[in-house]
Amino acid sequence: MSSGLYVALSGARAQSRALDVTSNNVANSGTAGFKASRALFRERLVAAQGPDQRYAELNRIGVDLSQGGIDATGNVLDLALEGKGFFAVQTPEGERYTRDGAFRIDSQGMMVNAIGQRVLDDEGETIQFPGDVGEIEVTLEGDVYADSAFIGTLKIENFEEIQLERTGANQFKVTGEPIKEGEGSKRANVLSESLESSNFNTVRGVVEIVKVSRTYQALLKMIESYKETEGRAATALGGPK
DSSP: OOHHHHHHHHHHHHHHHHHHHHHHHHHTTTSTTOOOEEEEEEEEEOGGGOTTOEEEEEEEEEEOOOOOOEEEOSOTTBEEEESSOEEEEEETTEEEEESOOBOEEOTTSBEEOTTSOEEBBTTSOBOBOOTTOOOEEEOTTOEEEETTEEEEEBOEEBOOGGGEEEEETTEEEEOSOOBOTTSSOOOOEEEETEEEOOSOOHHHHHHHHHHHHHHHHHHHHHHHHHHHHHHHHHHHHHSOO
């Protein structure tokens, strides 16, 4: 089988994965705090196929940590991060991190996210409001007050992109330790009555889908061309002498 066919196949497979990544980005372009995924490729030299034979392959799925826009909501517990970092929430699988700050108070007075997971303070504890709470305030530093009484500081941690593993529900699992303030990291500002929008633009996504789809179709045509050529060669070699 032609080595060129293997090259085209590897390219088509990589572009198929890239299309999946871009489609997911487009689907989440309206999700608060969403950070787009990036398909990161690499060339792989295969000496056994020839000194210059290179295959394209997906290296990993990265995360674009660029800032999304800030939209005012008027809800005091809608919180946006301006700068680097993530809110921490408690899940059955352990702590998870997110930029989605659409929070509320549940029936037990706990500060929770949209799916009921409890938000954590900087001590790793849950944040609970008194039952008769009236005025709520969240400062730029992430300090939470209920009727002027301090009840906790939001846990906000910063990580390198390589430490993040997407787990669903617009959240990340992390490996290793967070970046400490002062080590190229400044704690993000917390903006109350605001939500961060997705950092992925739908128009950009449509352009990327068209580009990737065209590349994928071109590679499929190459594959068909190689198969036809090899089929003709096999017929010719197998015919009468």
